[in-house]
Amino acid sequence: MESHFPFTVDSCGAGRHRCHRRRAAARVLRANAPSIARTGRVRGGAGYTVKAPLHCLVTAGRAPISWPHRLDFGEGDCQVARGRGSRAEQDSAVPAEAAAETVADPAGETAAPRGRFAARLDGVEKTYGKGAGAVHALRGITLAIPRGSFLAIMGPSGSGKSTFLHCAAGLDQPTAGSVLLGDTDLATLDEAQLTMLRRERIGFVFQAYNLLNALDVRDNITLPLRLAEQSPDGPWLDEIVRQVGLADRLGHRPSELSGGQQQRVAIARALATRPEVVFADEPTGALDTRTGRQVLELLRHVVDAMGQTVVMVTHDPVAASYAHSVIFLADGQVAGEMRDGTPERIAERMTHLGEW
Numbered sequence: 392m393e394s395h396f397p398f399t400v401d402s403c404g405a406g407r408h409r410c411h412r413r414r415a416a417a418r419v420l421r422a423n424a425p426s427i428a429r430t431g432r433v434r435g436g437a438g439y440t441v442k443a444p445l446h447c448l449v450t451a452g453r454a455p456i457s458w459p460h461r462l463d464f465g466e467g468d469c470q471v472a473r474g475r476g477s478r479a480e481q482d483s484a485v486p487a488e489a490a491a492e493t494v495a496d497p498a499g500e501t502a503a504p505r506g507r508f509a510a511r512l513d514g515v516e517k518t519y520g521k522g523a524g525a526v527h528a529l530r531g532i533t534l535a536i537p538r539g540s541f542l543a544i545m546g547p548s549g550s551g552k553s554t555f556l557h558c559a560a561g562l563d564q565p566t567a568g569s570v571l572l573g574d575t576d577l578a579t580l581d582e583a584q585l586t587m588l589r590r591e592r593i594g595f596v597f598q599a600y601n602l603l604n605a606l607d608v609r610d611n612i613t614l615p616l617r618l619a620e621q622s623p624d625g626p627w628l629d630e631i632v633r634q635v636g637l638a639d640r641l642g643h644r645p646s647e648l649s650g651g652q653q654q655r656v657a658i659a660r661a662l663a664t665r666p667e668v669v670f671a672d673e674p675t676g677a678l679d680t681r682t683g684r685q686v687l688e689l690l691r692h693v694v695d696a697m698g699q700t701v702v703m704v705t706h707d708p709v710a711a712s713y714a715h716s717v718i719f720l721a722d723g724q725v726a727g728e729m730r731d732g733t734p735e736r737i738a739e740r741m742t743h744l745g746e747w
């Protein structure tokens with residue numbers, strides 16, 4: 392491996408210096424560096440596992456990211472896993488395409504077709520307070536969220552989930568780094584523009600449904616449109632109401648509905664403006680198990696059937712298992728990703744986060 396080549400090849404169980412595949416793996420990586428940077432995929436490298444610092448991507452025009460990165464070469468593609476040392480193993484089920492598209496350092500970001508990502512965070516840090524009492528709630532989050540995906544954010548208490556959500560949704564400003572919604576850099580907006588953006592381009596679903604009891608279901612759902620002075624898109628609203636199963640409740644007040652129905656109204660309201668991302672904060676926290684499952688099925692459905700993008704913060708591995716992908720936070724950093732995780736696997740991964 393030439394010294395200027397920035398990958399470190401270190402695997403196959405034979406150790407860095409004895410690995411007979413090392414040279415070949417380095418050749419494959421070098422030949423594919425531009426394509427790795429663009430798409431996260433590597434062709435022709437089956438059988439190699441490579442630990443590589445992300446500096447490799449700097450050579451192809453990517454911003455530097457300091458933490459380790461691993462490429463698992465599978466059937467002609469690579470899988471991109473993140474974490475420290477062998478912990479990355481736990482994420483090795485992340486499909487190459489998904490990993491390249493979703494998680495920290497979206498390798499294809501600069502070459503990505505316009506509009507492929509609903510939102511992107513790049514090196515986002517958030518520090519509360521100053522000096523000795525400063526709390527570093529986020530320590531450099533880099534994440535790209537593809538349109539039409541359902542992402543769950545999990546982590547121990549205090550790991551930064553709420554701070555992440557607030558920064559990603561434009562409710563709070565990062566101390567460093569950037570947040571983009573589509574192509575809009577939130578740092579370029581003043582407070583009035585941010586309010587407009589949150590109203591028109593982001594949907595929110597909270598644990599406490601935050602419905603207005605003075606309004607009936609129909610008016611609660613269309614409230615964001617009225618605030619944004621947008622005329623209702625009839626067919627879209629009909630579709631939302633049909634999907635959330637509230638067609639026969641439109642004239643009711645929230646207090647006349649069950650908790651699950653109220654949360655479905657909140658989801659319909661979040662969708663009314665066709666937002667680019669719906670941020671959901673513990674959306675099933677106040678619901679019983681069965682009703683909670685129905686709400687999660689609905690969230691998954693609005694992604695799969697309606698092409699919406701949902702980012703959900705949750706403590707619940709069962710809830711997270713409804714997402715396409717789970718991002719684990721620990722101590723303000725991305726500690727890994729799991730795709731299509733079962734509740735058992737997600738719970739198991741959570742138990743290791745404290746050690747991360």
Ligand SMILES: Nc1ncnc2c1ncn2[C@@H]1O[C@H](COP(=O)(O)OP(=O)(O)OP(=O)(O)O)[C@@H](O)[C@H]1O
Nearest residue numbers: 519520526528546547548549550551552553554555
């Ligand atoms: N306004 C604030 N001022 C100071 N510290 C804060 C503030 N908000 C959050 N923090 C701190 O930032 C860290 C991350 O908090 P955050 O609420 O994002 O974590 P979380 O993962 O959502 O936690 P939980 O699961 O308990 O809700 C914590 O140490 C918290 O005490």
